[in-house]
Amino acid sequence: QEYEEKTGPAHRPLSPKQNVRKNLDFEPLSTTALILEDRPANLPAKPAEEAQKHRQQYEEMVVQAKKRELKEAQKRKKQLEERCKLEDSIGNAVLTWNNEILPNWETMWCSRKVRELWWQGIPPSVRGKVWSLAIGNELNITHELYDICLARAKEKWRSLSTGGAEVECEDSGFSAADREASLELIKLDISRTFPNLCIFQQGGPYHDTLHSILGAYTCYRPDVGYVQGMSFIAAVLILNLDTADAFIAFSNLLNKPCQMAFFRVDHGLMLTYFAAFEVFFEENLPKLFAHFKKNNLTPDIYLIDWIFTLYSKSLPLDLACRVWDVFCRDGEEFLFRTALGILKLFEDILTKMDFIHIAQFLTKLPEDLPSEEFFMSIAAIQMQSRNKKWAQV
Amino acid sequence: TTDGVGAASRGSPEATQDFDHLYNILFIGDSHVGKTSFLHRLHANTFNPHLIATVGLDYQVKNLIVDNKRFALRLWDSAGQERYRSITKQFFRKADGVVLMYDITSESSFSDVRYWLSCIQEGAEDGVTVLLLGNKTDCAAERRVPTEEGERLAKEHQLIFFECSAASGHNVSKSMVSLVRLLKVREDELKIKAREVSEPPQKKKGCC
Numbered sequence: 001q002e003y004e005e006k007t008g009p010a011h012r013p014l015s016p017k018q019n020v021r022k023n024l025d026f027e028p029l030s031t032t033a034l035i036l037e038d039r040p041a042n043l044p045a046k047p048a049e050e051a052q053k054h055r056q057q058y059e060e061m062v063v064q065a066k067k068r069e070l071k072e073a074q075k076r077k078k079q080l081e082e083r084c085k086l087e088d089s090i091g092n093a094v095l096t097w098n099n100e101i102l103p104n105w106e107t108m109w110c111s112r113k114v115r116e117l118w119w120q121g122i123p124p125s126v127r128g129k130v131w132s133l134a135i136g137n138e139l140n141i142t143h144e145l146y147d148i149c150l151a152r153a154k155e156k157w158r159s160l161s162t163g164g165a166e167v168e169c170e171d172s173g174f175s176a177a178d179r180e181a182s183l184e185l186i187k188l189d190i191s192r193t194f195p196n197l198c199i200f201q202q203g204g205p206y207h208d209t210l211h212s213i214l215g216a217y218t219c220y221r222p223d224v225g226y227v228q229g230m231s232f233i234a235a236v237l238i239l240n241l242d243t244a245d246a247f248i249a250f251s252n253l254l255n256k257p258c259q260m261a262f263f264r265v266d267h268g269l270m271l272t273y274f275a276a277f278e279v280f281f282e283e284n285l286p287k288l289f290a291h292f293k294k295n296n297l298t299p300d301i302y303l304i305d306w307i308f309t310l311y312s313k314s315l316p317l318d319l320a321c322r323v324w325d326v327f328c329r330d331g332e333e334f335l336f337r338t339a340l341g342i343l344k345l346f347e348d349i350l351t352k353m354d355f356i357h358i359a360q361f362l363t364k365l366p367e368d369l370p371s372e373e374f375f376m377s378i379a380a381i382q383m384q385s386r387n388k389k390w391a392q393v
Numbered sequence: 394t395t396d397g398v399g400a401a402s403r404g405s406p407e408a409t410q411d412f413d414h415l416y417n418i419l420f421i422g423d424s425h426v427g428k429t430s431f432l433h434r435l436h437a438n439t440f441n442p443h444l445i446a447t448v449g450l451d452y453q454v455k456n457l458i459v460d461n462k463r464f465a466l467r468l469w470d471s472a473g474q475e476r477y478r479s480i481t482k483q484f485f486r487k488a489d490g491v492v493l494m495y496d497i498t499s500e501s502s503f504s505d506v507r508y509w510l511s512c513i514q515e516g517a518e519d520g521v522t523v524l525l526l527g528n529k530t531d532c533a534a535e536r537r538v539p540t541e542e543g544e545r546l547a548k549e550h551q552l553i554f555f556e557c558s559a560a561s562g563h564n565v566s567k568s569m570v571s572l573v574r575l576l577k578v579r580e581d582e583l584k585i586k587a588r589e590v591s592e593p594p595q596k597k598k599g600c601c
Contacts, residue, residue: 185424185425185474188424188425189424189425189446192425192443192444192445192446193445193446194445195443195444195445196443201443225476227474227476227477228424228446228447228448228472228473228474228476228477229448229449231446232448263476265476265477265479265480267479300449300480301450301452304448304449304450304480305448305449305450305451308448308449309448313445313448355467356452356454356467357454359450359452360452360453360454363450363451363452364451
């Protein structure tokens, strides 16, 4: 056992079988881990022929290790270059957004150049501003209104925790029990929102912010109240905007027809959305569509989770934010286009799966989703069916 | 593993065709009683206190070997919030078994069991097998629902009943095995009935 691969402090001798193998299927980590040693003095020396053979094998191994080292160095260099390039382009994009686009929002936002830059993903430092502008404030919510709603929510919490008399509110049509349950539920759900980030949990830096926004919303829209899934949307906004602005964006976002339909669980409207989605599904991915039909896999099974949380729960957060970017640009249509993009990206895997595995796969998408492929796949989806656009279908 | 029970290895999607019986099981109950944690315990045999809230429905597959028979369980995990019930409802009909869970530290989750039972009655097939589970036995100090109350309710409605803990693993697989055994009994009964109705007996499909 002359060759030793030094892995850390432990010396792991190679088995003789591995040693004689011509096509080494282990590759030494680096040349420094390879040392050719003679047999210990207390053993008889190797015959010259064998020693020669071993020397040759040793040299082959060193050559291979060197090749590998070179290849890795090149790879690292390339990665570094790519990262620099990416950082440069993000830096440039920030400048463009800040100096050119944001000051001239009204005239520029729908220009071709801006739309293209937008598709690349909005740099995190301007993301919140762009979202706010794109979502708009149709509801004319002011910071003062947020403060008022929050104050009311706090009053309710106080009366709940002291078990005091009922607080008079405008939502007289809704039972006190419902409201209490929904406020209680907010508390429970906050710590279950992006638990991995560890910032929304009890004692975390954004716990109270998330609590406040959701509470204020139940006072602002008691007819909608709190619905599970909302905490994810509010959380993503909090990560990109100040509290009051996050509330404004949150309320306006939920006020969009598609979000209203889902969060009020308007079955008729939801079915209309699903039906429209299926038209484009069949058009874009006929084979997979047939497979889903055969397996009785209806769109509600995966779309509910995706639409309710705007993909923030099922996609890695950075990808979800990029989906939000374009969603802010293109509106609800893009949510369904994203869904088709996901189905297209995984078409081959999905066609081999049965009902429950598809359902399981689609509600827990792989965490290492490749972002470029993913957006290319979305880009390949045509949102036109027999010359009809999404809104017409 | 409990008496004669083994978890079949989690194979590739194709491998799940290797089973003798397939059941759809729907998990319902108030929000935050521990449905997802229970499923996580069943699946990974660990407790994850930081599970993400369920929105709409989640799906899981579990292969179990009980009494030398291979069972594939399709587990449907539903969001507990009232608003979602109209969505969950349509899945009642597809369920062979229902797991109705409450939290022994929450009286309201227990009083809502009656509401959930009415949902089952309304939406599910007649005679669907129901397992009533009182979760969180590890939080004994905060217990608000005595075991006897759960037992009484189960007896009244002819449900299987267990108290369990997704956190400690107490009664998790045991309760599922009981449910699976009962589902098997029911399946056999239905088969016999079907054979009596349609003479001559039909060729058995897949099972046994």
